[in-house]
Amino acid sequence: MRGHSTAIRGMLPLLAFLLLSVAASPAAAEPVKIQATLILASNEPAAQDQRLDAVEYKLRRIFGFEYYRHYGEQSGIVNVPGATTLNLGSGYRLQLQVSDAKDGVRTAVQWFRGDEVVLNTTVRMQRRVPVILGGISHGGGTLIVTLVAE
Amino acid sequence: MNCRDALKWISMDMDGELPERRRARLAEHLAGCATCRAARESWAVAGERFRAREIPGMPTAEAAWADVRRALRQQGAREAPAPWGTRLAWAAATAAVIGVVSFMAVWRGREPVAPEVAAKPATEVEWVETGLPGATPMVYEDAESGWVVIWIVEANGKEKGHAGS
Numbered sequence: 335m336r337g338h339s340t341a342i343r344g345m346l347p348l349l350a351f352l353l354l355s356v357a358a359s360p361a362a363a364e365p366v367k368i369q370a371t372l373i374l375a376s377n378e379p380a381a382q383d384q385r386l387d388a389v390e391y392k393l394r395r396i397f398g399f400e401y402y403r404h405y406g407e408q409s410g411i412v413n414v415p416g417a418t419t420l421n422l423g424s425g426y427r428l429q430l431q432v433s434d435a436k437d438g439v440r441t442a443v444q445w446f447r448g449d450e451v452v453l454n455t456t457v458r459m460q461r462r463v464p465v466i467l468g469g470i471s472h473g474g475g476t477l478i479v480t481l482v483a484e
Numbered sequence: 485m486n487c488r489d490a491l492k493w494i495s496m497d498m499d500g501e502l503p504e505r506r507r508a509r510l511a512e513h514l515a516g517c518a519t520c521r522a523a524r525e526s527w528a529v530a531g532e533r534f535r536a537r538e539i540p541g542m543p544t545a546e547a548a549w550a551d552v553r554r555a556l557r558q559q560g561a562r563e564a565p566a567p568w569g570t571r572l573a574w575a576a577a578t579a580a581v582i583g584v585v586s587f588m589a590v591w592r593g594r595e596p597v598a599p600e601v602a603a604k605p606a607t608e609v610e611w612v613e614t615g616l617p618g619a620t621p622m623v624y625e626d627a628e629s630g631w632v633v634i635w636i637v638e639a640n641g642k643e644k645g646h647a648g649s
Contacts, residue, residue, distance in 0.1 A: 375556075396626050396633065398553045438605060453621065455612035455634055460605050469619075469636030476556065 363414035363435050367484045371407040372422035375399035375468075376475025389464065389480055396466070399476070414439075422479065424472070434458075439483040443467070459483045485513045490520045498527060549624045552635065607632040 373386065375393065380401040382390075390402050406423025410430070417431040427446045434440040438458035445453040445467055452470055459465050461483050468478035493510045496502040502510065514521050609632060612621045618639030625632050 392626075392629050392631065396629070396631065398556055438608070440610075451615040453612070453614050453634065453636060455621075456610040457632070457634070458608040458610065460607050460630075463607055464631050465607055466631055466633040467635075468633065469622075469638060471638060 365411045365413050365416075366432055366435055366439050367409060367411050368418070368420070368430055368432075368439075368441070369407065369409035369482045369484070370420045370422060370428050371480045372405040372424065372426055373478040373480065374403040374405050374473060374475045375478050376401055376403070376473075378474060393466075393478065397468075397476075397478070402478075403475075405477070426477070426479075428479070428481070441483070443481070445479065485509055487513075487517060487520055490514070490517065491523060494520065494524045494527065498524075498531065545624055548622070549633075552622065552624075552637065606630065609634060 371385075371389075373393070375397055377400045380403045383402070383404045385404045385407070386393075386402050393402055394400070406421075406426075408420040408422060410418035410420055412418045412430065412432045414435040415431070415433045417429070420428045420430065422428065425448050429444040429446065431442040432439060433442065438460050440456070440458045442456045443453070444451055447470065453467055455467075457465055459481070463482075465481045466478060467481065468476060470477040490510060490513045493502055493506055497507060497510060514524065607625070607630070609623045612623060612634055614621045614636050616636060616638060620637045622635045622637055623632065624635060
C-alpha cells in the first residue's frame, strides 16, 4: 500500500507537467466555413429569389442594379491553414487558401472563369461580413460573388 | 545617355532603385538637360503632394464609386456607346487611383479613425489584381454596411459591347 502511494506521489510532477503543457499549448484553430454565392445583377426583370433575401436590398443600394438572380452557390469547410475550391456554376469557380484566422480570416482568393484567372486577391475577412467580388460582364448583366466566412 | 533612358533612371532613382554607378551618369545628364531636370522637379513635387494627399481634384472613393454605379445603371440601356466610353474611361482612371490609394492605405497601415470605428474590426484587402486584359481592379468599402467590394472595371470595348447590344 505504502509502495503504491509512493508511486502515485512520484507521478504527480509528471501529471502536473502534462496538464500545464496542454494548458499552455496554443489552441488548434477552428476550421472556417466559407460560403460563396454567384449572382447575376442586371436591369432585366427577373423573379425575386428567396435565397437572396438577406443581401438583395443591400446589393441594390450599393450597385444600383434592379434585379439579382441566384446563379449558383457552394460552401466549404476549410482547416486553418488549408485550401478549398468552390464551384459556382456557369464555368466559374473560386480557389481559396486560408492562412490565418486570428483578427479575421486571411484568405487568398482566385476567381476563375474556366482556366482564366479573372481576379486574384488576398483579403482578411471578418466573420459573417460579406466581401463582394464582381464586375464581370455576363449574359447582359454583371456577375457578383458574395463571399462569407463563418 | 538619351532623355528616354534618363527619365527611366529618374523614376528608378526616386524609388531608390538606381545603382550608385548610374546615379553619377544621370547627374551628368541632368546637368546638361533642362527638360529632364524639369521632369524630375515635377515628379518630385507630384510625389510629395500625393503623399500629403493634396492633389487637387483627386476623387474620393465615394465619388469614384458613384461614377462606377452610374455606368452600371446604364448597362443594358439602349444608348449610343459614346458616353459609355467617356464614363468608363473616367471610371477606370479613378479606379486606378483609388486602387493605388487603397493599396497604399493597406500597405502603410490604416488611417487613424474615430475610436468607435476603430473598435470595430474591418475587412482588409491586402492586395488585388485582375488577369483580364485592360481591366482595372477597384476596392470600395460601403460605409453603411461595412461590406468591401472588390470590383473589376473591364476594358472599355468589352463593356461597350454589352451596353450597346
